[in-house]
Amino acid sequence: MSALADAVELSLESMGRAPLQGRSKASLERMLATARTLMVERGNEDFTLQEVSSRGKVSIGSIYLRFENKDSLVRAVLYRATQTLAQEEDTMQAALAASCATLKEFVPHYVEAYSEVLRRNAPLLRLTMMRAEHDPPISALGKRAALLAESKALAAFMRYRDEIAGPDPEMCAKAAHHIIFATLARQLSLGSSSESVTNYDWNVLKRELGRMCTAYFAAV
Amino acid sequence: MSALADAVELSLESMGRAPLQGRSKASLERMLATARTLMVERGNEDFTLQEVSSRGKVSIGSIYLRFENKDSLVRAVLYRATQTLAQEEDTMQAALAASCATLKEFVPHYVEAYSEVLRRNAPLLRLTMMRAEHDPPISALGKRAALLAESKALAAFMRYRDEIAGPDPEMCAKAAHHIIFATLARQLSLGSSSESVTNYDWNVLKRELGRMCTAYFAAV
Amino acid sequence: MSALADAVELSLESMGRAPLQGRSKASLERMLATARTLMVERGNEDFTLQEVSSRGKVSIGSIYLRFENKDSLVRAVLYRATQTLAQEEDTMQAALAASCATLKEFVPHYVEAYSEVLRRNAPLLRLTMMRAEHDPPISALGKRAALLAESKALAAFMRYRDEIAGPDPEMCAKAAHHIIFATLARQLSLGSSSESVTNYDWNVLKRELGRMCTAYFAAV
Amino acid sequence: MSALADAVELSLESMGRAPLQGRSKASLERMLATARTLMVERGNEDFTLQEVSSRGKVSIGSIYLRFENKDSLVRAVLYRATQTLAQEEDTMQAALAASCATLKEFVPHYVEAYSEVLRRNAPLLRLTMMRAEHDPPISALGKRAALLAESKALAAFMRYRDEIAGPDPEMCAKAAHHIIFATLARQLSLGSSSESVTNYDWNVLKRELGRMCTAYFAAV
DNA sequence: TATGAATGAGTATTCATTCAT
DNA sequence: GATGAATGAATACTCATTCAT
Numbered sequence: 001m002s003a004l005a006d007a008v009e010l011s012l013e014s015m016g017r018a019p020l021q022g023r024s025k026a027s028l029e030r031m032l033a034t035a036r037t038l039m040v041e042r043g044n045e046d047f048t049l050q051e052v053s054s055r056g057k058v059s060i061g062s063i064y065l066r067f068e069n070k071d072s073l074v075r076a077v078l079y080r081a082t083q084t085l086a087q088e089e090d091t092m093q094a095a096l097a098a099s100c101a102t103l104k105e106f107v108p109h110y111v112e113a114y115s116e117v118l119r120r121n122a123p124l125l126r127l128t129m130m131r132a133e134h135d136p137p138i139s140a141l142g143k144r145a146a147l148l149a150e151s152k153a154l155a156a157f158m159r160y161r162d163e164i165a166g167p168d169p170e171m172c173a174k175a176a177h178h179i180i181f182a183t184l185a186r187q188l189s190l191g192s193s194s195e196s197v198t199n200y201d202w203n204v205l206k207r208e209l210g211r212m213c214t215a216y217f218a219a220v
Numbered sequence: 221m222s223a224l225a226d227a228v229e230l231s232l233e234s235m236g237r238a239p240l241q242g243r244s245k246a247s248l249e250r251m252l253a254t255a256r257t258l259m260v261e262r263g264n265e266d267f268t269l270q271e272v273s274s275r276g277k278v279s280i281g282s283i284y285l286r287f288e289n290k291d292s293l294v295r296a297v298l299y300r301a302t303q304t305l306a307q308e309e310d311t312m313q314a315a316l317a318a319s320c321a322t323l324k325e326f327v328p329h330y331v332e333a334y335s336e337v338l339r340r341n342a343p344l345l346r347l348t349m350m351r352a353e354h355d356p357p358i359s360a361l362g363k364r365a366a367l368l369a370e371s372k373a374l375a376a377f378m379r380y381r382d383e384i385a386g387p388d389p390e391m392c393a394k395a396a397h398h399i400i401f402a403t404l405a406r407q408l409s410l411g412s413s414s415e416s417v418t419n420y421d422w423n424v425l426k427r428e429l430g431r432m433c434t435a436y437f438a439a440v
Numbered sequence: 441m442s443a444l445a446d447a448v449e450l451s452l453e454s455m456g457r458a459p460l461q462g463r464s465k466a467s468l469e470r471m472l473a474t475a476r477t478l479m480v481e482r483g484n485e486d487f488t489l490q491e492v493s494s495r496g497k498v499s500i501g502s503i504y505l506r507f508e509n510k511d512s513l514v515r516a517v518l519y520r521a522t523q524t525l526a527q528e529e530d531t532m533q534a535a536l537a538a539s540c541a542t543l544k545e546f547v548p549h550y551v552e553a554y555s556e557v558l559r560r561n562a563p564l565l566r567l568t569m570m571r572a573e574h575d576p577p578i579s580a581l582g583k584r585a586a587l588l589a590e591s592k593a594l595a596a597f598m599r600y601r602d603e604i605a606g607p608d609p610e611m612c613a614k615a616a617h618h619i620i621f622a623t624l625a626r627q628l629s630l631g632s633s634s635e636s637v638t639n640y641d642w643n644v645l646k647r648e649l650g651r652m653c654t655a656y657f658a659a660v
Numbered sequence: 661m662s663a664l665a666d667a668v669e670l671s672l673e674s675m676g677r678a679p680l681q682g683r684s685k686a687s688l689e690r691m692l693a694t695a696r697t698l699m700v701e702r703g704n705e706d707f708t709l710q711e712v713s714s715r716g717k718v719s720i721g722s723i724y725l726r727f728e729n730k731d732s733l734v735r736a737v738l739y740r741a742t743q744t745l746a747q748e749e750d751t752m753q754a755a756l757a758a759s760c761a762t763l764k765e766f767v768p769h770y771v772e773a774y775s776e777v778l779r780r781n782a783p784l785l786r787l788t789m790m791r792a793e794h795d796p797p798i799s800a801l802g803k804r805a806a807l808l809a810e811s812k813a814l815a816a817f818m819r820y821r822d823e824i825a826g827p828d829p830e831m832c833a834k835a836a837h838h839i840i841f842a843t844l845a846r847q848l849s850l851g852s853s854s855e856s857v858t859n860y861d862w863n864v865l866k867r868e869l870g871r872m873c874t875a876y877f878a879a880v
Numbered sequence: 881t882a883t884g885a886a887t888g889a890g891t892a893t894t895c896a897t898t899c900a901t
Numbered sequence: 902g903a904t905g906a907a908t909g910a911a912t913a914c915t916c917a918t919t920c921a922t
Contacts, residue, residue: 175428186402208395215439615868626842648835655879656872
């Protein structure tokens with residue numbers, strides 16, 4: 001996690017210019033917040049700097065004082081979002097660490113908590129994944145974040161190593177992580193634009209996802 | 221499937237104008253094929269009609285004769301792609317229908333075959349999912365296709381109803397379908413831009429996905 | 441001269457796209473005329489395409505239909521001007537060819553006629569020379585035109601080869617050409633923005649320039 | 661020359677504000693030197709004050725403390741350059757004054773020495789002439805400098821008044837000056853961007869320019 | 881029907897100038 | 902006096918859409 005934080009800090013520094021304070025800091029925050037809002041509303045690049053300027057009460061010149069170009073601004077928003085997600089994952093893992101005695105108890109709590117973290121970060125996670133498709137720096141960021149998330153999940157499952165029946169517990173933990181993440185991410189991505197996926201379905205799916213993993217870990 | 225076909229036909233008719241023949245038909249096909257190629261190369265809207273015109277040997281005027289605007293052309297490509305995917309799902313299900321005696325035997329074959337169908341259709345499936353984010357007609361199309369796919373998967377699993385241990389086999393089948401689809405779709409989407417997901421990992425994941433579902437179905 | 445004409449035609453074709461007729465031709469002419477006027481008024485690049493559009497009753501899109509970018513438009517104006525100057529030099533030389541029996545008679549007529557040609561073309565000649573400073577294609581054009589002008593002048597003087605006293609008549613003719621051209625060009629360039637160079641001075645200078653060359657040719 | 665110096669001083673005072681000392685003086689010098697370098701590199705106005713600020717270690721604010729606007733800075737550079745050229749002309753004339761017994765001996769030395777002075781000052785002389793085209797104050801400066809140079813050249817030639825054959829030696833001297841200056845200036849301006857004007861040609865031209873003037877002065 | 885030349889609104893980016901500190 | 906962050910008007914260029922032929 002500090003690896004990602006470092007990478008992100010580095011990137012933000014390299015796009016912006018220097019550690020800022022006071023009015024400058026506030027102005028930078030307004031840029032980023034406005035850009036983020038617009039990106040969520042309309043898509044990664046489907047906003048104009050004119051809009052950031054007027055909505056965010058920041059002059060166009062100021063934007064170019066902090067960012068080399070529009071792409072840099074977009075990337076900075078995604079870098080921040082990725083950092084936030086990573087931090088929330090950390091917090092979530094820490095909170096879960098002490099609370100469950102057995103794997104069977106842990107798995108549903110984990111699914112529930114992770115789903116909540118992803119739900120909160122879904123809009124920007126989606127934007128990051130979309131942008132990664134065509135933007136190498138964001139693709140690299142996404143991969144770093146994914147590997148980090150994987151290692152964190154692995155560590156969590158490995159605390160219950162003895163309860164995993166198969167001959168290769170690490171592999172099982174890795175598979176479970178991928179399947180859980182994919183399922184949650186997929187449902188959330190549909191969720192945003194779909195009313196057909198009701199709360200009921202969603203809760204059922206989370207429960208069954210937990211049951212499936214538990215059965216998997218228990219199977220020889 | 222015929223439900224989707226009907227919907228797609230309807231939509232295509234409403235954007236295009238009339239049943240076409242001969243040269244007109246060929247010209248329409250060139251438009252759609254060229255647009256599809258460009259969309260895959262660069263993204264849903266990141267191509268110009270000028271390019272479709274020159275690459276596809278179609279005049280700009282004739283594009284506007286068949287489609288109300290650029291969005292209609294993009295949508296037509298996605299409608300067709302969705303239809304193609306649905307047909308391949310049908311073919312795949314039909315091929316699998318007779319070949320497996322037990323659920324335990326069926327599941328890994330199903331995962332493998334479905335993954336192959338999705339791999340073939342990944343580029344346009346990805347475009348459809350991205351566009352759905354901000355385009356209601358495509359969002360609706362996606363939902364129809366997802367429901368259709370769900371019902372087809374359900375029917376397949378239900379052939380082995382007796383082998384599903386839980387009290388609600390339908391719910392289990394539904395959950396399994398969502399988890400399988402989400403996992404496969406997610407891996408394929410990463411796959412396009414990621415070399416880190418090697419064939420080995422991918423094959424391992426598919427195998428474990430099968431094992432997980434099998435364990436799930438077997439669990440009480 | 442046909443060498444320059446060819447080069448210019450080639451260049452114009454490569455910037456514009458095809459032989460045009462009727463309305464297209466007229467529209468292209470308006471672009472070039474408007475750009476030329478603005479360039480003379482304000483300098484090579486100190487005009488906006490918006491101005492060309494509104495003053496010339498041409499849409500901005502039309503300009504980009506004929507020219508790759510603003511630089512291409514500027515260059516096309518200078519290419520045309522260079523071609524015009526070369527043609528007027530030809531015409532002038534042809535008119536002078538038969539009319540003078542001796543070198544002493546020819547020189548002042550030549551100075552007078554050349555000065556008139558340069559006066560007519562001074563504004564665009566000046567623009568071409570200024571642009572050549574920083575624009576390789578225009579620099580190359582300028583050199584081609586200068587060499588062509590030199591060879592034409594040389595041929596004219598050589599008709600009176602026997603009247604040139606020195607041991608190397610060609611060299612003398614070349615030197616005379618350079619000195620005549622430089623002097624006339626310099627006066628004209630000052631002339632445009634200077635009222636201090638009165639007609640009287642100008643006429644005196646031309647007369648003396650003739651006398652100087654005549655004395656030079658006569659000297660051993 | 662003192663006339664020009666006065667004019668230039670006046671102008672510099674009117675753009676700058678007060679007689680400066682120490683750090684202020686050094687800072688002003690850095691501004692002017694940096695601006696001059698950039699102007700020579702890229703053209704009269706093709707540099708940014710940001711560049712002057714960073715390259716010259718001068719704050720943007722302090723530029724505006726000394727100069728009303730960017731144009732004033734550009735003009736100050738050209739004023740200084742013009743002053744320098746005038747001083748070098750003076751030095752050159754003084755050095756030549758005693759050394760030649762006859763006009764025939766003087767002329768080639770004069771051409772050679774003047775050509776050297778112009779060569780050294782060519783870049784900024786060119787910038788001054790280009791700017792004069794569209795900037796009245798610089799046009800006025802150029803005219804003052806030209807008249808001054810003319811009067812200095814006249815005085816030099818007049819020392820050999822008896823060797824000029826024609827009925828109006830002053831007029832001949834004036835004509836010779838204009839022709840010499842024009843020819844040298846033209847070759848130097850071409851020289852910067854042209855490799856076709858070789859040293860050989862250039863030396864030949866200077867020699868022939870001398871011969872031409874000598875023949876002219878000797879002719880009745 | 882079919883064509884493709886013409887249109888012009890829309891947008892990222894630059895940079896002289898100001899002014900709060 | 903001195904600084905340099907902030908401002909925003911200005912401008913080249915793109916491309917969906919129209920319409921005369």
